[in-house]
Amino acid sequence: MSAFTPLPPAPTVSPVSAPTPPRSLFLYLVTDPWIAISWLLLIGIGMIFVLLRLALNPKPPTVFDVIAVFLIAGYFFWSMYFGLAACWRLTIKMLSRTGSIWVAIVLSMLPPGWILFACAFLYAWFGGGIYQFARRWWLLAHGQKPPFLTA
Numbered sequence: 001m002s003a004f005t006p007l008p009p010a011p012t013v014s015p016v017s018a019p020t021p022p023r024s025l026f027l028y029l030v031t032d033p034w035i036a037i038s039w040l041l042l043i044g045i046g047m048i049f050v051l052l053r054l055a056l057n058p059k060p061p062t063v064f065d066v067i068a069v070f071l072i073a074g075y076f077f078w079s080m081y082f083g084l085a086a087c088w089r090l091t092i093k094m095l096s097r098t099g100s101i102w103v104a105i106v107l108s109m110l111p112p113g114w115i116l117f118a119c120a121f122l123y124a125w126f127g128g129g130i131y132q133f134a135r136r137w138w139l140l141a142h143g144q145k146p147p148f149l150t151a
Contacts, residue, residue, distance in 0.1 A: 083124025
């Protein structure tokens, strides 16, 4: 005989479903179609400008020049992708109060419309694009559907 006594059988326990783990915040950076397209825009425009720089410059650029051209050109277009859409929504909201689409078109062709267009570019380049990107990412991560750039 052995010196150990067997343990009594354990009571049966019904299975309990485990709570689903929260989705990774970084997963939205590749699964959201608008954000995924923005990465393609950043990389694609950056590569086009790097290739243009290499093709049009007779002297080979330094690595720093190539990286700077890639990041600056890519950022300009990437930020416009998010920033101009926000300005467009604001403009449409403001001009929809005029009551007529023809009045809105005429107002957009006058100098204030062009000034607003130039300000939209500046907004996008100087942080508005980053803000709109971060806002979309935050809303997606917290289970809300962003009210802008909906698919």
